[in-house]
Amino acid sequence: xxxxxxxxxxxxxxxxxxxxxxxxxxxxxxxxxxxxxxxxxxxxxxxxxxxxxxxxxxxxxxxxxxxxxxxxxxxxxxxxxxxxxxxxxxxxxxxxxxxxxxxxxxxxxxxxxxxxxxxxxxxxxxxxxxxxxxxxxxxxxxxxxxxxxxxxxxxxxxxxxxxxxxxxxxxxxxxxxxxxxxxxxxxxxxxxxxxxxxxxxxxxxxxxxxxxxxxxxxxxxxxxxxxxxxxxxxxxxxxxxxxxxxxxxxxxxxxxxxxxxxxxxxxxxxxxxxxxxxxxxxxxxxxxxxxxxxxxxxxxxxxxxxxxxxxxxxxxxxxxxxxxxxxxxxxxxxxxxxxxxxxxxxxxxxxxxxxxxxxxxxxxxxxxxxxxxxxxxxxxxxxxxxxxxxxxxxxxxxxxxxxxxxxxxxxxxxxxxxxxxxxxxxxxxxxxxxxxxxxxxxxxxxxxxxxxxxxxxxxxxxxxxxxxxxxxxxxxxxxxxxxxxxxxxxxxx
Numbered sequence: 001x002x003x004x005x006x007x008x009x010x011x012x013x014x015x016x017x018x019x020x021x022x023x024x025x026x027x028x029x030x031x032x033x034x035x036x037x038x039x040x041x042x043x044x045x046x047x048x049x050x051x052x053x054x055x056x057x058x059x060x061x062x063x064x065x066x067x068x069x070x071x072x073x074x075x076x077x078x079x080x081x082x083x084x085x086x087x088x089x090x091x092x093x094x095x096x097x098x099x100x101x102x103x104x105x106x107x108x109x110x111x112x113x114x115x116x117x118x119x120x121x122x123x124x125x126x127x128x129x130x131x132x133x134x135x136x137x138x139x140x141x142x143x144x145x146x147x148x149x150x151x152x153x154x155x156x157x158x159x160x161x162x163x164x165x166x167x168x169x170x171x172x173x174x175x176x177x178x179x180x181x182x183x184x185x186x187x188x189x190x191x192x193x194x195x196x197x198x199x200x201x202x203x204x205x206x207x208x209x210x211x212x213x214x215x216x217x218x219x220x221x222x223x224x225x226x227x228x229x230x231x232x233x234x235x236x237x238x239x240x241x242x243x244x245x246x247x248x249x250x251x252x253x254x255x256x257x258x259x260x261x262x263x264x265x266x267x268x269x270x271x272x273x274x275x276x277x278x279x280x281x282x283x284x285x286x287x288x289x290x291x292x293x294x295x296x297x298x299x300x301x302x303x304x305x306x307x308x309x310x311x312x313x314x315x316x317x318x319x320x321x322x323x324x325x326x327x328x329x330x331x332x333x334x335x336x337x338x339x340x341x342x343x344x345x346x347x348x349x350x351x352x353x354x355x356x357x358x359x360x361x362x363x364x365x366x367x368x369x370x371x372x373x374x375x376x377x378x379x380x381x382x383x384x385x386x387x388x389x390x391x392x393x394x395x396x397x398x399x400x401x402x403x404x405x406x407x408x409x410x411x412x413x414x415x416x417x418x419x420x421x422x423x424x425x426x427x428x429x430x431x432x433x434x435x436x437x438x439x440x441x442x443x444x445x446x447x448x449x450x451x452x453x454x455x456x457x458x459x460x461x462x463x464x465x466x467x468x469x470x471x472x473x474x475x476x477x478x479x480x481x482x483x484x485x486x487x488x489x490x491x492x493x
Contacts, residue, residue, distance in 0.1 A: 072207070072209075075119055075150065075152070076155070077100075077121050077154060077155065079098055079099045079100075081119075083117050083118045083119060084098075084118075084119050084121065085097040085098065085104065085110060085113070085118065085119070085120050085121065086098070086099060086100050086102075086103040086104070086120075086121045086123065086154070087103055087104045087105070087106070087107055087109070087110055087120060087121065087122050087123065087127075088100070088103040088104075088105070088122075088123035088124070088125055089105060089123075089125035089126070089127070090103070090105070090125070091103030091104050091105040092104070092105050093105050093106055093109045097109070097110075097113075100121075100123065100154070103123065106127070106129060107120075107122070107127045107129065107137060107161075108129050108137070110151075111137060111138070111139065111141075114139075114141045114149055115141065115149075116141075116142065116143045116144045116147040116148075116149060116175070117143065117144075117147030117148070117149070118149050118150070119149075119150045119152065120149075120150065120151050120152070121152055121153075121154045122151065122152070122153055122154060122157070122159040122181065123154045123157050123159060124154075124157045124158065124159055125159055125160070126159075126160045126162050127159060127160065127161050127162065128161075128162040128163070128164070130165070134166060134167070134170050135163075135166050135167040135168065135169055135170035135199070136161070136163045136166065136167070136168050136169070137161070137168065137169050137170075138169075138170045138172065139169060139170070139171045139172065139173060139176055140172045140173050141173055142173035142174050142175060142176075143173075143174065143175030143176060143205075144175055145175060145205070147175070148175045148176065148177050148205075148207075149175065149176050149177070150176075150177040150179065151176075151177065151178050151179070151181070152177070152178075152179045152180055153179065153180030153181055157180075158180070158181075158182055159181055159182070160181070160182045160183075160184055161181055161182070161183045161184065162184050162185075162186055163183075163184070163185050163186070163195060163197075163216070164185070164186050164187040164188070164192075165187075165192060165195065166194060166195045167194075167195045167196040167197070167198070167199045167216070167218075168183045168184075168185070168195070168196070168197050168198065168216075169183070169197070169198045169199070170198075170199050170200075170201060171198065171199070171200045171201070171203055171206055172200075172201050172202065172203055173203055174203045174204045174205045174206065174258075175205045175206075176203070176205075176206050176207070177206075177207040177208075177209065178198065178207070178208050178209070178211060179207070179208075179209040179210055179211070180209070180210050180211065181211045181212075182211070182212045183197040183198065183211055183212065183213045183214075184212075184214060184215050185197065185214065185215030185216035185217065185239075186215055188215065188216065188217040188241075188242050189217075189242060190242050190283060192217070192242075193217045193218075193242040193243045193244070193283070194217060194218055194243055194245075195216050195217050195218055196216050196218050196219050196220065196221065196222045196247075197211075197213035197214070197216045197219075197220045197221060197236075197239070198211075198213065198220075198221050198222075199221075199222045199223065199224075200221075200222075200223040200224075200226045200229065201223070201224055201225065201226065202224070202225040202226060202256070203226050203258075204226060204227045204228045204229075204258040204259075204260060205228045205260075206226070206228070206229050206230070207230040207232070208221060208229075208230070208231045208232070208234060209230070209231075209232045209233055209234070210232070210233045210234065211234045211235075212234070212235045212236075212237075213234060213235070213236045213237075213239070214235075214236070214237045214238045214239060215238055215239065216239045216240075217239075217240070217241060217242035217243045217247075218239075218240060218242075218243040218245060218247040219239050219240045219243075219247030219248050219249065219250070219251050219279075220234075220236035220237075220239040220240075220248075220249045220250060220276075220279065221234070221236065221249070221250045221251065222247065222251045222253065223251070223252055223253060223255070224253050224254055224308055225254060225255075225256040225307070225308045226255065226256060226258070227255055227256060227257065227258040227260060227268055227269070227315075227317055228258065228260055228268050228269065228317075229252065229269045229270070230269070230270045231250060231270065231271045231272070231274060232270065232272050232273050232274070233272075233273045233274065234250075234274045234275075235274070235275045235276075236249040236250055236274060236275070236276045236279065236298075237249070237275075237276065237277045237278050237279065237429065238277075238278045238279065239279045240279050240280060240281055240295065240296050241280060241281070241282045241283070242282065242283055243283065244283045244284065244285060244286030244287075245286060245287070246281050246285050246286075246293070246294045246295040246296070247281070247295060247296075248279060248295050248296060248297040248298065248299065248300045248331060248335075249276040249279035249297065249298045249299060249326075249329065250271055250274065250276065250298070250299045250300070251297075251299075251300050251302060252269065252271075252300070252301045252302065252304070252319065253300075253302045253303060254302070254303050254304060254306060254307060254308055254315075255268075255269065255301075255304040255315040255317065255319075256307060256308070256313070256315065257313075257315060257316055257317070260317075261316075261317075262316075262317055262318055266318055267317070267318050267319065267320045267343075268317025268318060268319065269317060269318075269319040269320070270319075270320050270322075271299055271319070271320070271321045271322075271324065272320065272321075272322050272323050272324070273322075273323045273324065273454050273467075274299075274324045274325075275324070275325045275326075276298035276299065276324065276325070276326045276327075276329060276333075277298075277326070277327050277328045277329060277427075277429055278328055278329065278429075279296055279297070279298060279329045279330065279331070280296035280329060280330025280331065280354070280355055281293045281294070281295055281296035281330055281331070281355065285359075288359075292357075292359040293330075293355050293357075293358055293359065294331075294358070294359045294360055295331050295335070296329060296330030296331035296355055296358075297329060297331035297332045297333070297334070297335045297352075298324070298326035298329045298331070298332070298333050298334065298349075298352065299321060299324065299326065299333070299334045299335070300331075300332075300334075300335040300336075300337060301319055301321070301335075301336050301337070301339045301342050302335075302337045302338070302339065303337065303338045303339065304319075304338075304339040304340060304341075305338050305339060305340060306338075314340060315339075315340065315341070316341075317341065318341040318342070318343065319339075319341065319342045319343070320343050320345070321334055321342065321343065321344045321345070321347065322343070322344075322345040322346050322347065322449075322450055323345075323346050323347065323450065323452075323453060323454040323467045324347045324348070324454075324467060325347070325348045325350075325434050325454065325467050326347065326348070326349050326350070326352055327348075327349070327350035327351060327352065327427060327432065327434070328350075328351060328352065328354065328427040328429075329352040329353075329354075330352075330353070330354055330355035330358070331352065331353065331355060331358060332352060332353060332362065332363065332364060332365065332366045333347065333349030333352045333364045333365060333380075334347060334349070334364075334365045334366070335360075335361075335365075335366050335367075335368075336366070336367040336368070336370050336373050337360075337366075337367075337368050337369070337370070338368065338369045338370065339370055339373075340370065340371045340372050340373075341371075341372050341373075342370070342372075342373045342374075343373075343374045343376075344365060344373070344374065344375045344376070344378060345374075345375075345376050345377050345378070345449045345450060346376075346377040346378065346446070346449065346450055346453070346459075346463075346465070346466060346467060347365075347378045347379075347466070347467055348378070348379045348380075348434050348466040348467040348468070349364040349365060349378065349379070349380045349381070349382075350381045350420075350422075350425060350427075350432075350434060351381055351382070351383045351427060352364055352383070352386075353382070353383055353386045354383065361390045361392055362386065362387060362390065363382075363386070363387040363388055363389045363390030363391075364380045364381075364382050364386065364387070364388055364389065365378060365380065365388070365389045365390075365401075366389075366390045366391075367390070367391045367392055367393055367396060368392045368393070369392060369393055370391075370392065370393035370394075370396070371393050371394040371395055372394070372395045373391070373393065373395070373396050373397070374397040374399075375389060375391070375396070375397065375398045375399075375401060376397070376398065376399040376400055376401065376446070376447060376449060377399075377400050377401065377446040377447065377449055377450075377463065377465045377466070378401045378402075378465065378466065379401075379402050379420055379442050379465045379466030379467070380401060380402065380403045380404065381404040381420050381425070382403070382404070382405075388401070388403035388404075388405070388414075389401060389403065389414070398412060398413055398414060399413045399414075399447055400413065400414065400415070400445060400446050400447050400465060401413075401414040401415070401465065402414070402415045402417055402420070402441065402442045402445065402465045402466070403415070403416055403417070404417055404418065404419060404420050405417075405418070406418065415441070415445060415465075417441040417442075419440075419441070420436075420440060420441075420442060420466075421436055421437045421439055421440025421441060421442060421443075422434050422435065422436065422437070422440070423435045423436070423437055434466070434467065434468065435455075435468045435470070436464060436466065436468055436469070436470040437470070438470055440464070440470060442464050442465040442466050443464045443465075443470050444462045444463075444464060445462075445464070445465055446459075446462070446463040446464055446465045447463070448461060448462075448463060449463070450463070453467060453468050453469040454467040454468055455468060455469075457469045
């Protein structure tokens with residue numbers, strides 16, 4: 001195993017980029033697909049047009065079950081509900097778990113008792129049991145379409161799931177939700193180099209919402225042979241350093257048809273509203289036959305044209321990657337590799353690709369050997385010498401992306417500009433703010449695709465490009481006391 005020299009400047013303490021509401025999940029709600037009857041189609045892919053692609057009302061939630069998309073239930077702790085249970089390190093496994101005062105002590109107690117429809121409320125504290133070799137916590141009891149099993153942080157709490165060997169969670173069954181947790185890897189090295197924050201194996205209908213996932217050697221979130229995955233509002237950072245398997249922050253690997261069709265909006269999988277930074281590979285590839293680094297991406301959809309054994313199996317579902325912010329990752333912001341049917345809409349990518357001599361197609365947004373991939377409304381600031389978008393494959397559609405380079409103009413259907421106009425562009429997660437100033441050239445140049453932005457602001461008929469819509473007077477960073485929109489920020493690039 002070959003190891004690159006450590007970059008000590010990257011070994012910063014974990015930080016959350018921006019304050020995040022525990023239940024701010026209404027970033028993109030997909031209730032229906034409306035193929036535009038007007039506008040000019042581009043790129044040879046039906047539906048992507050100048051005027052409109054999706055007609056999506058705003059509101060809370062992501063798809064549940066197999067029918068039309070519905071909201072995630074607004075579940076609150078309820079000691080009177082026989083399917084609500086409470087867990088806290090000060091509790092006792094001999095208690096009944098029915099109230100915060102009679103909470104169970106260990107998460108393993110919940111795993112032993114769980115059944116469809118249960119909601120487990122985790123209170124503050126560190127949960128670090130070693131249950132079995134596959135993961136610290138293996139979720140192997142299924143919920144149902146009408147009765148998901150939910151692991152949620154108690155309102156006002158931020159419990160920590162800590163793993164020091166293998167993965168924190170392995171999910172092998174379906175209709176499972178994990179929400180509001182800090183999932184932390186610790187003690188991983190080149191000698192202890194496998195583990196994800198959450199890994200999903202041959203399952204379907206899994207929701208991962210508003211978690212912070214960091215410190216894992218293979219990746220933050222990974223999946224194999226699965227479908228109908230919903231990743232909303234997570235902060236995923238400092239993962240994929242130590243495993244020669246070349247992981248990434250969020251990885252959908254070899255998605256597999258599990259017998260469910262796209263939802264009413266036309267999607268099976270969602271990666272929406274996540275913040276990803278400092279995910280990188282430091283250990284050379286263990287299967288490439290040469291000393292190279294290939295990944296450390298923020299997000300990758302990887303080889304959904306084959307099954308787990310490598311046999312040809314084209315995954316029929318469509319995946320949406322939208323409203324994400326990716327910065328300072330060693331690999332690409334978004335990589336679609338040997339995959340079909342992926343939409344990359346309204347993401348912000350800022351100075352990723354810091355790994356030198358990274359092997360492969362190296363744009364901030366990259367596709368390779370893909371088909372039917374649509375890339376639109378993304379705001380991209382490449383590092384010097386790097387590229388904004390690189391595509392390879394059939395039916396690649398690009399529209400209204402804004403790429404910061406040293407000049408202004410057009411590149412096909414995309415815009416070239418000299419500045420992004422961020423509030424505070426930075427590689428320091430503690431101060432970075434990738435919202436738009438009112439002078440940003442990314443304002444009002446997008447096409448109508450999504451109802452809301454990464455802060456759940458509505459997007460209008462002429463939306464902005466990137467993860468955020470600009471302020472309209474209600475944002476104190478961008479409004480005077482009288483409500484008049486002002487711009488007092490300095491140039492950011």
